[in-house]
Amino acid sequence: MENIREIVQTMTRRIGLLNKNCCSIDGIDISVAQSHILYEISRHRQPSIQQIAELLGLDVTTFSRQVQTLVEAELVRKTPYPDDRRIQILSLTEQGESINRYIDEVMGSYYQDIFSHMTTFEQETVIRSIILLNEAMAKTKQCCNPMGS
Incomplete structure (x- = not known):
């Protein structure tokens, strides 16, 4: 079997997941996490801070700091939930939506370029394989945390 760690680490570097910033738009630096x-x-639709933090696998404290940075940059809006004001609902501002669309376009173009170097069969195989890998990862209880913290 090939060295899976090396393959995944190479892919991570090439996608740019180790970069501090994913992009800079209108003078705003956006991190990969952001x-x-x-x-x-x-x-x-009307996600809470807790919902998005859980979805991304981040603790609420770390996530809240990231969200606050996005609120201060006027990309995200926090609104108290009407039925329980302790819950904060998140939404994108107009500028946040614009930046999100821009990132989508850039990433779409990037992946389109990558897949242009493959046959249709290879493209479908890669996509099916990534879906299978994601499903298997969702089933495992183990998390990659070599430091044990």
Whole structure:
């Protein structure tokens, strides 16, 4: 069997997941984590801070700091939930939506370029394989945390 760790680490580097920032738009630096937050807020109807934090696998404290940075940059809006004001609902501002669309376009173009170097069969095989890998990862109880913290 091939060295899976090496394959995944190489892919991670090439996608840019180790980069501090994913992009800079209109003078605003967006981290990889923040781009994930914008994406997930855009995909869900009136998500709470807790829901998106859980979805991304982040503790609420760390997530709240990231969200606050996005609120201060006027990309995300926090609104108290009417039935329980302790719950904060997240939404994208107009600028947040614009930046999220831009990131979508850039990533779409990037993946389109990657897949242009493959046959249709290879593209379908890769996509099916990634789906299978994601499903298997969701079933495991183990998490990659070498430091044990």
